[in-house]
Every structure is written in C-alpha cells, then in structure tokens.
Amino acid sequence: MATQQTTEPSLDSLIRLVDADMKRVNQVIIDNMHSEVALIPQLASHLVAAGGKRMRPMLTLASAQLCGYQGGTSAVDLAACVEFIHTATLLHDDVVDESLLRRGQASANALFGNEASVLVGDFLFARAFVVMVKNGSLKVLDILAKASAVIAEGEVLQLSTANDMATTEEAYLEVITAKTAALFGAASQIGAVIANRSAEDEEALRLYGIYLGTAFQLIDDVLDYSAHQATLGKTVGDDFRDGKVTLPVIISYAKGDDEEKAFWRRCMEDQEFKDGDLDRAQELIRKYDALSASMDRAREFGQLAIDTLTRFDDGAIKDAMIEAVEFCISRPY
C-alpha cells in the first residue's frame, strides 16, 4: 500500500499552470498604468509591486484554460483589466477604511494621501475600460461594468451595516457577495466567454467564482481576528476597530450574555474602546467557537465552488482550480 503524503493545499499548481500568461498580464498592467503624470505610475506601482495573491486575474486565465481557450490576447488583457478594477477598489477601500497597511506595506493613502488614492483609483478604473474596449467584447464589458457597480453597492451596503449589531448573517453574506464575490464571479465567467462556451458553462464558472469569493472573504474576516500580523500583511483587528460586523462577531454576539452583548455594542456601535478590548473580543470569539463556525461556512461555500466544476473535463487545470478553493479556506494569510 502506497503511503500518501498529505500536504497543505496551496496555490502552487495554479500559479505554475498560468505562469507564462501571468508574466504577460504583468506587462499589460505596467504598460497601462503609464502616465505622463509621474505620481500615477509611482502610486500604482507601489501597490502592484506589493503583489498580493493575484487571485482574480489567475481565475480569468485558469477559467479560459479550463474552457480550452486557445491563443489570442484576450485572456491576458482581460485578466489585467480584472486586476486593475481590483486595485482601484483597494485604493478606494483604504481611503474609506483609513487603513495604514495593505499587502504588508504602508497603504497608498498613508504614503501618498487620500486625494491621490482616490484619483489614481479612478485612473486605473478608467484604464481598465480603455483596455476592455480595445479588446472589443461588449459582453465582457457588460459583465465587468455590472460587477463594478455591484462592488460599489456592496461597499456602500457595508458602510450602512457597519456599527450595527443588528446585522444578520444574511445581510453580512449579501455584503461580501457584492463587495468581493462579484468580481471573483466576473473574473471566472469571462474566461468562458472568450472561449465561446455555452451559457451553462459560463454560469457554472460565474458561480465557481461567486462561491470561491464568498469563502475567500469569510476566511479574510476570520484572519482579521486570528492571524499573525506579519503573516497577514495587514493590521490584525482592523475590522474590529472599524466596527465592521463580520460573521465571527455576529455569531459571538448571538450567543453572548447581556454583559457580552453590551461589550460588543460599546465597541462596534459606540466605537468606545478601552485597552484590552481586542483581546476581550478574541476571547469571546474563542469562547463561542465563532472562528470554527465561520470556517465551516467557508467550507460549505468552497464545496459549492468545487461542485460547479463537475461538468468540465478532468485535468491539471481543473485539479488546480479545486486546490485553489481548498487553499483559500486553509490559508494562513
């Protein structure tokens, strides 16, 4: 009997399979963030150089590969557009959240000011559309324009639910579906679109992205309470300090006694903080196993994502897309 080595799931297979194309994506990104106005490439390259996981453009490339997309520059160009839209939303997010760290580095707004972050975000967003128009698919433009509107809606909805302990799990899921999963869904779907696959294949890949994105954000919100700051690359406890009502908080609050509920309301709603409040929050979250419960929800969405791939041919890229889901759930960063 062969011994089976169990290893942690990783993005390595996916990265390897899309590596050549990702190099071209990077070049498209660099070419299109060029501007005579020096501050624009300076600020944009600060963020782009910091890297990140590049999940979204990889999804476009992987999805295209899974659908047998051959040659042409569409997959590469559109993957770059997806990353531009994501980068624009990050720049605007950091202004909204007043974040000081992003991808392990000082955030753009901390370094360059809110004004530049807003405007360079606008620039990247507009450039994404310039590249999409050049690519020429009205269907892709429609998908990404609509996704962009939904992302903004999700972010506004998040503002509206922040500091409100009456936020339900349902409302929370609505926020993360819009602000995060929509772009994962669009990124995956356009891989099928450019490969001219059926509406059913398109929809399957859109859902793959939606479910994966939901799981991804659930884990992001878990990591905000559990991660090591150095590994996470952003400030632990940001969501807590911002009063963002995420699933671990919703679960702990629901199970808490009156005194604990008052604690959550003081911090999240009144934004009145004392020394040790983050520790207390983490302790309550542990007490009610709220991180495990959140991870269970992430696992459910992960399984839904994997199930959408059943209709596609088996192969290395499909395996890598399955492992990417498993990575997103077990990731430490």
Add this chain to the structure above:
Amino acid sequence: MATQQTTEPSLDSLIRLVDADMKRVNQVIIDNMHSEVALIPQLASHLVAAGGKRMRPMLTLASAQLCGYQGGTSAVDLAACVEFIHTATLLHDDVVDESLLRRGQASANALFGNEASVLVGDFLFARAFVVMVKNGSLKVLDILAKASAVIAEGEVLQLSTANDMATTEEAYLEVITAKTAALFGAASQIGAVIANRSAEDEEALRLYGIYLGTAFQLIDDVLDYSAHQATLGKTVGDDFRDGKVTLPVIISYAKGDDEEKAFWRRCMEDQEFKDGDLDRAQELIRKYDALSASMDRAREFGQLAIDTLTRFDDGAIKDAMIEAVEFCISRPY
C-alpha cells in the same frame, strides 16, 4: 434703421432647443441611480437634485442635433452617461478638496461623509459604463473611457501643481484641458459619432468642446476670486485656501514685487493664513488686472470654439451653441 437690443448672452436658447430630450435624460439618470442600497439614490439624488448647469449632457444633445441626428435613444442615453461621469468626478473632487459647498448646497461629503462620496462616485461611474454598453457603440465607449482616464490624470496633475508657485500658465492650461475640457470635448464629439458624421465633423465638435471647456474653467477660476458667494453656489476663495495655482494667481505672482511674491508663497505654498489674506489676494489680483487678463484668455478660447462651428449648417441650434460659448465667458455663476 432698426434698433438692436443688446442682451446678456444666456443658455436659454440652448435649454429650449434640447428641453424635451433633457427631460428624458433626467429620467434615464433617475432610473440608473436606483439601487437596493438606499444610501446610493439618497446621496446621488442630493447632487442631481441640486442641478447645476447640465452643460455637458446638453452639449451631447446639441451636437447630435447640429449633426442631424434623428430619433433613437442614443443621444439621450449617452448624455445621461456624460452627466453620470461628471457627477462621479464631482463627488470625488469634493473628497479631494474637502469642499463644504457644491451647487449652493452642502456638498455630499459634508453631509454623508467621504466614504460614501467615494463609493457612490464609483457606483455612478460604473453605471455610466453599464448604460454605454447597453447602447452598444464601442467607439463611444472608447471616447468616454479615454476621457475618464484623462480627467483623473488632470486631477492628479492638479494635485502635483497645487501649492507650487513655479506653476506656469502652460502647466495650468494642461491641467484644465485634462480635468475639465476633455469631458466637454468627449460630450460634444459623441453627438457627431451617433449621427454618423465624418471624422472631420467629429474632430470639429471635439475641439468645440475642448475650447469651450477651457474657457469655462478659466471663468470658473476667475469666479473663485470675484463672485458673490450666493450667486456662485460654492465657497468663494476655495482655490486660494486650497493652494490651487490658477491663472489669476499665476499672472499676479509674475507681476508682483518681492514682498508680494512672498505673500503668495506663504499662502499658496506654506498654507499659512492670516486674517485678511483673501482680501489681500483679491486686491493684488485687481492691482495687476489679472481677472481681466484671465477673461481675455477665456475669450480667445471661446472664439476658437465658435470658429470650429463654421463648417456646420447655419440654424437655431448652431446659434444656440455660439451663444452658449458667449454665456460661459460672461456668466456670473
């Protein structure tokens, strides 16, 4: 001999000629700023209800009419897109400038906070692209996507030149061409595009918009020092307090003596203000006739705008477009 009545040029003729279509534009705007997320239509309608001159969408409608565009919904839909893009940039501008007044009302960021202004701006911008995609012209998408990128570049360039008394008239004109004139140009050009006119007609109308937009912004910058606040609908002296180096300042500085130059540098570069500084600035601007000189420049651009129309058939809409230029130069608000 008939007596000729001289009246102040106004937008009335233009407004009358595009009135029926502008009502439809308003409906498209209202329909497309709808969202389940209540804060979005709340904030957007605050700005839209405040009105403004609606110059840009009127340019699209007027230009289409001048080009003999018949029927169809393109002109109306695209005019609404132009206004959405403009509104998005206003929302982001007010965040950047920390303006408290816009169109005579409390600005959106003052009422709803910077976060919501950034995100609702993003939403409107994305929705503009959704409507353009539905309209289906890749050429129009290209023009408006590129204009959007140029606007953002212009705003960043303005950030870079702010608080810098070494800014030349040339650099200033570069800023206003990008941040203001580009959208006027695009708005006018697409009227010719949807009417299927020649590349030369398109270019003529693009230039009409560019020159008109440049004149418009020159006057805007004059009004920031000369207007009555109640008439202007925004705070007089905003540019001065923000350290925006506009043409009246560039001219006064160039002609100023050492002590006056030091005054401008203290205010604009060091942003150190004392009581009465705005009065002093206005006095120096008067001393060197800098507002008249700026208005002369605006008149030159206005004449260029009018000249671009020579190639088009005479008629009521052409007359109205000429009068619109004259209004933009003589306007008190």
